[in-house]
Amino acid sequence: MATRNTYRHGNLRHALIAAGVELAREGGPDAVVLREATRRVGVAPNAAYRHFADRRALLAAVSQAGLAELARTMERELVTGSPARARLRALTRGYLAFAQSEPGLFRAAFATTGMADTDTEEAAGAEGRTAYRLLSEALDDLAASGALPPEHRPDAEYFVWSTVHGMAVLLTDGPLRGLRPPEAEEAERRVMDAVERGLCGTSG
């Protein structure tokens, strides 16, 4: 697969990112090794330096690709026309499903400073919206529907994102990993119930 006859590769940058994504899938961010990526593409190690400043730059590109796939997974769960609450649930389900089915790529997506660039065009899904934007719009819808009171709207993204991301970490690397799907879904449901109360509910 890696043999080529032309001296020029064609689109080495994309090929290296694809190889990097594959490496991330297999072993997380630490497995995104420059030399191995070039090896898989069938090119000399130094060729990578024509397209990436260093290993971290390649990892950053892989991170963006991972974020884009996360966004696509979330979009896929979305059923347009369903009520705002259901859509928010669908998005978080997609987020958690991605983390559990692709833990390596998920960790790579948020590696080091990956989370700082979660709202770039490169990190967007098929519809051009990032995970953050999808979440943000769902909260807007929830506010428009009247379920989310205006005084709870500010910083609601951070609340939901924090909880869902934290839950993803607990499920993949944390004490909840290894939970069988039924128990995991049970925990997810309970946590998301609490999130909904936090958004829409009143202090007790």
Next chain:
Amino acid sequence: MATRNTYRHGNLRHALIAAGVELAREGGPDAVVLREATRRVGVAPNAAYRHFADRRALLAAVSQAGLAELARTMERELVTGSPARARLRALTRGYLAFAQSEPGLFRAAFATTGMADTDTEEAAGAEGRTAYRLLSEALDDLAASGALPPEHRPDAEYFVWSTVHGMAVLLTDGPLRGLRPPEAEEAERRVMDAVERGLCGTSG
């Protein structure tokens, strides 16, 4: 500081962990480099292998030390005798303060599979309680005080922990990093308000 006259070191294991913690403080989990740790302790690289199976084992020990320091920071915020809600807030404040003041050690504490061993004796603070246990007891108190209804008690640890941990990630590596203390505290307050509603409130 690293010179020694005796052939035997004395307590190399502890010294290596201490050096590893220092490295983690300076540059996160990736900076916990075996050779550098031995260099700082003033010992040959291979000496480490008498106390740790490999680099990952050293990192795991550093992770446990980091978790213990996290627990101590949380304990320090705690004012005994205050109401249950205030104690829960204090614990989360300690968690977030630690993440922000020691981002490298914080990331090392949860590196790779560190979060899977968050409730070991080694990860406990001065009072012998881990971060998880401190949180768990605070929720028990909240339930005993009547503020947390029994039907919301199950899995409440995961809800709170997820949110607080996620918030810590957003603040240190995520889009909220670089926030000035006043804005960061504002965001923290809003998110924790939502957590309290999620725990104690009723669905709206």
Next chain:
DNA sequence: TGCCTATGTGGACGCCGTCCACATTTTCGA
């Protein structure tokens, strides 16, 4: 056609994790 720039190659360096054989120190039982 011939030059310039972009792109890929080859070789080298230093650092890292880890293995093996060896040296020294401590422990402990005959």
Next chain:
DNA sequence: TCGAAAATGTGGACGGCGTCCACATAGGCA
């Protein structure tokens, strides 16, 4: 008490990695 055995530290080596420098080749453009 003394010597064997276990524990602990040393030295040297190997392969892999990230990265730098000099060189080769391909394509575009005058």
